Amino acid sequence: MSSLPGWKALPPGCPVQTPLSAANNHTGSWRSERPIWNHEQCVQCGVCDMFCPEACIKQTAEGFYEANLDYCKGCGICKQECPTQCISMKQEEE
Amino acid sequence: MGTRKGMEVSIGIAEAVMMADVDVIPAYPITPQTHIVEHLSELVADGHLDAEFVPVESEHSAMSCCCGSVAAGARTFTATSSQGLALMHEILFIASGMRLPMVMAVANRSLSAPISIWNDHGDVMAARDTGWMQIFVENGQEAYDHMMWAFRVSEDHDVLLPIMVNFDGFILSHVVEPIEVWSPEEVKQFLPPYKPPYRLDVDKPWTFGAVGIPDIYLETRMAHNEALIDSQKVMEKAWDEMAEVVGRKYSVLENYKTDDADIVFLTMGGISETCMTAVDQMRDEGKKVGVIRLRMWRPFPFAEVAKELGGRKVVLAVDRALSTGGCGGPVASEIKAALYPLDKRPQVVEFIAGLGGRDVTIGDFKEMYDKGAAVAAGGAVPPYEMVGVRA
Numbered sequence: 328m329s330s331l332p333g334w335k336a337l338p339p340g341c342p343v344q345t346p347l348s349a350a351n352n353h354t355g356s357w358r359s360e361r362p363i364w365n366h367e368q369c370v371q372c373g374v375c376d377m378f379c380p381e382a383c384i385k386q387t388a389e390g391f392y393e394a395n396l397d398y399c400k401g402c403g404i405c406k407q408e409c410p411t412q413c414i415s416m417k418q419e420e421e
Numbered sequence: 422m423g424t425r426k427g428m429e430v431s432i433g434i435a436e437a438v439m440m441a442d443v444d445v446i447p448a449y450p451i452t453p454q455t456h457i458v459e460h461l462s463e464l465v466a467d468g469h470l471d472a473e474f475v476p477v478e479s480e481h482s483a484m485s486c487c488c489g490s491v492a493a494g495a496r497t498f499t500a501t502s503s504q505g506l507a508l509m510h511e512i513l514f515i516a517s518g519m520r521l522p523m524v525m526a527v528a529n530r531s532l533s534a535p536i537s538i539w540n541d542h543g544d545v546m547a548a549r550d551t552g553w554m555q556i557f558v559e560n561g562q563e564a565y566d567h568m569m570w571a572f573r574v575s576e577d578h579d580v581l582l583p584i585m586v587n588f589d590g591f592i593l594s595h596v597v598e599p600i601e602v603w604s605p606e607e608v609k610q611f612l613p614p615y616k617p618p619y620r621l622d623v624d625k626p627w628t629f630g631a632v633g634i635p636d637i638y639l640e641t642r643m644a645h646n647e648a649l650i651d652s653q654k655v656m657e658k659a660w661d662e663m664a665e666v667v668g669r670k671y672s673v674l675e676n677y678k679t680d681d682a683d684i685v686f687l688t689m690g691g692i693s694e695t696c697m698t699a700v701d702q703m704r705d706e707g708k709k710v711g712v713i714r715l716r717m718w719r720p721f722p723f724a725e726v727a728k729e730l731g732g733r734k735v736v737l738a739v740d741r742a743l744s745t746g747g748c749g750g751p752v753a754s755e756i757k758a759a760l761y762p763l764d765k766r767p768q769v770v771e772f773i774a775g776l777g778g779r780d781v782t783i784g785d786f787k788e789m790y791d792k793g794a795a796v797a798a799g800g801a802v803p804p805y806e807m808v809g810v811r812a
Contacts, residue, residue, distance in 0.1 A: 331636055331637065331640075332640070333640065334639075334640040334641070334643040334644045334647070335644070337637075337640055337641060337644050338619075339520040339581045339618070339644070339648065340518065340519040340520030340521070340581070340629065340630075341519075341631070341633065341637070341641050342519075342619060342627045342628060342629050342631075343627060343628035343629075343631045344619075344627050346626050346627075346628075349631075352634065352636075354634070
């Protein structure tokens with residue numbers, strides 16, 4: 328089911344052997360809801376990007392913002408901080 | 422054969438740690454363990470031992486410093502007792518979970534409150550499930566020998582786990598006994614230098630003790646548990662090889678006059694020696710009684726205990742600690758778990774003895790035997806008894 332190592336494959340004590348390898352862990356699987364940007368209201372200020380504690384929100388070529396769902400945990404801070412209230416949270420199961 | 426010297430057991434332990442050529446000793450003094458680290462600090466200060474002695478501000482710091490020094494690749498020793506072990510508690514899991522080999526001598530002492538500096542096994546039983554290997558020694562020679570042995574087992578690449586060598590505070594730590602010391606050649610033959618499989622290294626940066634998300638934590642616990650269970654093989658091999666080097670053979674548990682015994686005591690630590698004397702006297706009176714002394718506590722030798730106790734009528738389990746509000750004695754509880762799968766089980770009569778330094782005498786063992794004999798004759802098994810408690 329998964330590509331994660333079995334217990335026999337772990338090095339004793341589980342040291343992290345590759346610097347910066349935490350990025351390989353796609354922790355977005357914890358998310359229960361995702362942020363959706365309404366581009367008609369968005370003024371492209373980037374406040375969502377600045378406040379994102381995961382630093383997973385990036386500006387697209389068109390100037391709008393989106394979250395990298397490999398890492399976004401759905402905390403909703405972007406929605407809370409957005410000055411135009413253009414971000415809504417959508418349940419993952421919907 | 423090495424030279425025999427009369428010395429205080431704590432000093433003997435410190436001398437053995439020096440023989441093991443330890444690199445780092447982070448330690449905080451606490452009664453009754455103090456003489457060990459006091460003597461080690463003298464050995465370092467006087468230039469007899471080339472090691473770093475780190476006088477830390479608490480036991481929490483001592484164990485944290487141990488973790489750091491082992492992660493840096495250094496052979497590491499510390500010692501503690503009672504409240505000190507309790508203060509280390511948080512870091513004990515980190516040392517074992519990070520699979521950091523080190524040796525800690527624990528001079529067993531009861532826990533407060535009320536304040537007691539005297540001996541029982543309450544301190545280590547509260548640290549039972551920290552994932553460390555744990556053994557109990559019963560005399561000065563065993564304590565001395567098991568320092569070299571403990572480093573060897575702990576640092577084995579098939580183990581890589583910390584180990585507590587438990588010995589009774591005061592009853593053992595402060596007595597003078599004849600101890601046969603090892604020669605430098607014997608140490609060299611038995612204990613290779615520590616070669617860590619990996620360590621903290623600025624040229625090869627790794628992270629030790631990182632977060633274990635739900636996707637991985639379960640697997641680390643499985644690996645840790647299996648390594649602890651498998652450490653028994655490495656322990657047994659090291660005991661065999663120690664016998665070849667110094668001529669003393671130890672094992673997981675030891676029998677004393679048990680061949681034809683219907684009733685056997687099961688003991689751990691220093692009271693085993695009093696119990697053997699009691700057994701000698703009862704044998705003279707024609708009673709078929711023996712004692713099984715348990716040396717290895719973690720991992721617990723379920724198969725060996727079941728094999729040795731399975732055919733008996735009554736087991737007299739003598740604990741030195743109380744699982745308050747629970748099963749009574751932690752050792753008895755484990756013994757019952759070992760015996761439960763057997764078709765024919767002995768009755769287990771449980772005693773909690775010698776809490777907080779209360780003496781356990783030969784007469785006490787004889788009374789325990791009489792209670793076991795009543796059960797062997799068909800009497801009901803009584804609930805666990807706090808030996809000698811005043812009504």
